[in-house]
Amino acid sequence: MNPEFYDYISEKLFKAGAADVYFSDIIMKKGRPGITLNVICETELADVIKEIIFTESTTLGIRMFRFHKETLSREFKTISTIYGDVTIKHSYLNGKEVSAKPEFDECRKIASEKGIPIKEVYNYMMSLITKFK
Amino acid sequence: MNPEFYDYISEKLFKAGAADVYFSDIIMKKGRPGITLNVICETELADVIKEIIFTESTTLGIRMFRFHKETLSREFKTISTIYGDVTIKHSYLNGKEVSAKPEFDECRKIASEKGIPIKEVYNYMMSLITKFK
Amino acid sequence: MNPEFYDYISEKLFKAGAADVYFSDIIMKKGRPGITLNVICETELADVIKEIIFTESTTLGIRMFRFHKETLSREFKTISTIYGDVTIKHSYLNGKEVSAKPEFDECRKIASEKGIPIKEVYNYMMSLITKFK
Amino acid sequence: MNPEFYDYISEKLFKAGAADVYFSDIIMKKGRPGITLNVICETELADVIKEIIFTESTTLGIRMFRFHKETLSREFKTISTIYGDVTIKHSYLNGKEVSAKPEFDECRKIASEKGIPIKEVYNYMMSLITKFK
Amino acid sequence: MNPEFYDYISEKLFKAGAADVYFSDIIMKKGRPGITLNVICETELADVIKEIIFTESTTLGIRMFRFHKETLSREFKTISTIYGDVTIKHSYLNGKEVSAKPEFDECRKIASEKGIPIKEVYNYMMSLITKFK
C-alpha cells in the first residue's frame, strides 16, 4: 500500500469512531516487509470499521477478536500558570490518582507562541502539578 | 535461532497448510532482541503446526488463541494485454468490487523477460484494469 | 522523550529547512527501547538544526556525517480528469522518465469530497498517466 | 515514557510473578513512535500485574485477553565438562526430546572467568550434548 | 546469533571503552530477520572493538566510518530532597542550560526502598529542579 494512504485511512477510522488505530512492522511471506493496521473499537462499530478497511486499504483479510479493556477513570481540571489557564488530565485507579499531566496541545501552543522549548513548558507544567499534590 | 532457519520453517509451515506465517521484532527479557513467529491456521491444523514449531524452532512455548477472520471473496479473470494474457485478481465485499490487481508473479515474469521495469509493467496492468471498470 | 514531542520537533525541523526527518527504532543500553531522530539537511543549516535538536529534544549527543545525495529531476504537469485538473509529478533519470504519480494531497481532497475510496481515485489517476505515455 | 523506566518496570513485573514481559514498537496516532508493553501471566495474577502497570507506567489503558499456552516439559541434568559441571536444559514434546541446551548464565560465567569467547564455550557445550545423544 | 549473546557482547564492548552500543532490526537477504550491532567508539579503540565483535559474535563483516559527534557539556550537582541528596545532571549548549534531570539509578533506588512508584519519584525530582530554575 502506498505509504501516503496510512494517515488518510487512520484519520478516517478515527472519524468513524475507532478508539485507537496503530501500525506495526512485520516480515511477511517471502521476506517482504509489511505493515499491520490495528484498530480497536466497540463491538457495535465492527461492521463500519471493517468496511472502511476493506474499501480504503489493499488488504484481503481482517482478523477480529474481542478483548477486555481496562482504562483509568479520568478527570480534567484547570490550573493557573504564568502562561494562562492550562488543562490537567488526572487519572485514577480505584479512586487513587496514579497520573497527572498537562494537555499536550495546550503546551504545544504555548511553546510555539512564546518561542520556548516544548520540554521547558512541559516540565514547568509538571512541576506545578507535582507541587499541587 | 539461526536466522537461516526462518525461511526454512516458514516454508515448512506453509506446506503443512498454514494460511499465513509472519515474523515480528520484539525486545525480550534482559533487553535481548527477539523475533516472534506468528502462524495463522485452521483449528484442525493446530496440532500439526505446533509440532513443526516445537520440533524445528528453538522456542519453548507457543501461545494460541482463536479469532474470526473475514476475507474478501475473490475471483480470477484473464485479460489480454500487449504482453499476452494476464490473470487479474478481483476482490468483492458484499458483492461489490473493492479491489482488482494483476498477479504479481506474472508481472514479474514479463518484467524479467522483456527487460522492462517492474513498476512499469505493474502500472500498465493497473491502467488496463481501471479502464475496464 | 514524551512521544507527543516527536511530531512537534519533526514539524519544527521541517520549518527550519530540513530536507527530511525520520525516526527509527533501536534497542539501547540495558535493553531499553529507543528512537533515533534522523535529520537530513544542507551543510549550511547544520547549526540551526543542531540547536533545535538539543533545545527541544532530550538527546545528549548528535552524530553528524556528510553524504552525497542523488535525486531525480522533477517536473510538475497538470492533466484534466473527470474530477478537475490534477498535478502530476514526473521524475527523470538522465532525461528519461522513470516515474510519474499524482500529487497525493489532491487525490486525498477528491476522495474526501466525493466520498470515493482513496485507492480508486489514485488508481484512476495512475491509469490516466499511463495512458498518456 | 522515559526509556530508563522500561527495565525497572519489566523487573518489577517479573518479581510479581509475570511469566513473560516484552516490548514491541508501534506507530501510534499522529505518527508518534510508541512502545507496547506485553505481559503474560496466570489469570489469578492479573489484578496485581494491572496495578503495577497503571501505577508505574504512563499508560492510560490495558487490553486483556486469555489464551492457551502450550509449553514443552523440561528437565535439568548436569554433565561433566572440562570447565566443571554444567546444567543442561532438556525439552520434551510428548515424551520425545526436541531440544537440549546449556544454561546460558553458566556458559557466560565460564567465558568471563577463562577469557574464552562465549560462542566457543557455547558450541563446546552443544557438541557435548549432541555427542551424548 | 543466540539472543542470549547480545547483552553479553554489549557489556563486553562497554567495558572495552565503547561510547555507545545499540541494536537495530533489519530484514536481510532472503527475507531473514536480522539484527545489526552498532558500536560508537573513539578511533584509537577501533581495533580492540573490532576484535571483540569478530571473536564474540557470529558476524562475518564489519562496516566502519568516521563521523563527528557533538555532545552537550555536562555538570553534576547535588540537591537536597525529602529522600536525601540526589545528583542532578545539567546539560549545556554554548553555556546555556538546555536540560536537567535526576540520575535515574538514584531515583530507582529510592523507589525500590520506599515502595513509591518510580514515576512519582522522578516527577518529584523534576519539580525540584524546575523550581530551582
Added chain:
Amino acid sequence: MNPEFYDYISEKLFKAGAADVYFSDIIMKKGRPGITLNVICETELADVIKEIIFTESTTLGIRMFRFHKETLSREFKTISTIYGDVTIKHSYLNGKEVSAKPEFDECRKIASEKGIPIKEVYNYMMSLITKFK
C-alpha cells in the same frame, strides 16, 4: 511501494553485483511507516546500482557514502559426516580461526531429504566441527 516489489528488486541488485541488500523500518514524514532499502557495493558498481534503484523502485532520492568494510578471511573445507560430505565455512581474524559453520543450504537439503529437524542436522554438524578442533 508494493511489498511484492521488494524481493524482486533485492534479487536484481544481487544479480548486478551488490555485496549486500537489506531493508529497515522507519517512520517517515507525517508518521507514515516507511522502508529504507540499503545496498552495499563496490564503488565502481555505484552507477549500475543507482540506475536499478531509480528505475525499479518508487524512491525519489538515494543517499550515498563510502565506508571501510573489514571482513574475515574465509576458507571452505569438506568433512565426512553420516549424511555424506558437507562443506564447512571457516573464518579467520589475523590467521586465527574465530568461527566455523556448516553451509546452511547443505544442512537444509539433508533435513528435507531425511525428514530430520533442521536444528538437529545443524547441531550435529556443529558438534563434528567442534570435535575437529
